[in-house]
Amino acid sequence: MIKLLIAEDQGMMRDALALLLGLEDDLEIVAQVSSGDAIMAAAETHRPDVALLDIELPGRSGLDVLPELRAARPDCAVLILTTFARPGYLRRAMEAGAAGFLVKDGPVEELAAAVRRIAAGERIVDPALAAAALRAGPSPLTDRERDVLAAALDGATIADVAARLHLSESTVRNHLSSAIGKTHTRNRIEAARLARHNGWL
């Protein structure tokens, strides 16, 4: 019997996954959580064999929790299940020790199969996505450039970003300019969008 933890914020998707996987004879859902903050506690109490983690979650993201979960429960395999096929997501997931990476686009049958293979010790990666990850390369951004881009993503002015990060406007300007150059874009909006698309934020 493979014990499963599901972390997914969208109620309908979470219920559906739990119901469908629960129908399988060899699978058992031992925990369902809807926020990233709840993952660790649920993993500690229910000791699942496989954790199904969404990335975009309220609280901490699945990718954030991943390293901690791997450290605390190395025998629990992690399958990242996400809507967005972003190269940087895949890269970070694999570097943090995920056993698999699945996009929600595929048919549901893929899911149960992937869970079984992962429980058996295999690794699962979408080949097309892996290629994209290699093509896009690792993030060219420094930590600060990432921070500044992330803070500028919602249309904040330079003054806003400077205030939010406790930096001077000059510094913010310089980091932004540098990020724009590295991403070969024309302004911070394009730079921020590209960075988000590649999973660099």
Next chain:
Amino acid sequence: MIKLLIAEDQGMMRDALALLLGLEDDLEIVAQVSSGDAIMAAAETHRPDVALLDIELPGRSGLDVLPELRAARPDCAVLILTTFARPGYLRRAMEAGAAGFLVKDGPVEELAAAVRRIAAGERIVDPALAAAALRAGPSPLTDRERDVLAAALDGATIADVAARLHLSESTVRNHLSSAIGKTHTRNRIEAARLARHNGWL
């Protein structure tokens, strides 16, 4: 027997919905499509009693198809099922004759219940969302302002937008300035984000 059409692009969600609803004795899935372009043809050939439409779809959006579907098959009730609880979405859906509006956050049980009630002629709306729709009011934007905002959403410069819409830069500037004023925001990024959030695009 209630005949159902499902339009949903995310494979895993579509499969899960079809499977779960198919388990109900009084429901029958007669068509599943993954793009907005395919909805009309499927509705014509399979003549469903209820159509479950996602909004964000490749090709035409569910809201785009809605009026046409209502006109061609008035006896087919439409239930909009979406990830995003945007006031403008709800408003457009109801004005175009949708019988219900459901957010994917809720539990799956809601869904089958909603389908039955809609098939029986009732109307379903999330009360909290309805309140938000009334609070946000109708879109204050003119058609052109909407176009220009939508074109500027991805970080395009004014020159880009002007070229894309075959307008002069002055005109684009003016429409943007007007949209910024109407949305009480500080720049086009904020204006575009707010408009998208409210479902005005």
Next chain:
DNA sequence: TAATGCCGGGGACATTTGTCCTGGGCGATC
């Protein structure tokens, strides 16, 4: 020890953006 890279900060400068004003054309409405 020297070189390198990231970080925080500042100044000068050109470009872009946003605002306000003007104007003409067009369709709907009164």
Next chain:
DNA sequence: GATCGCCCAGGACAAATGTCCCCGGCATTA
């Protein structure tokens, strides 16, 4: 026929943005 709102367009101007310099501090590496 006049009025109103929207559309398109241009000019003038202030503010924000992006680029290119500069500097010093600090940690890692060669």
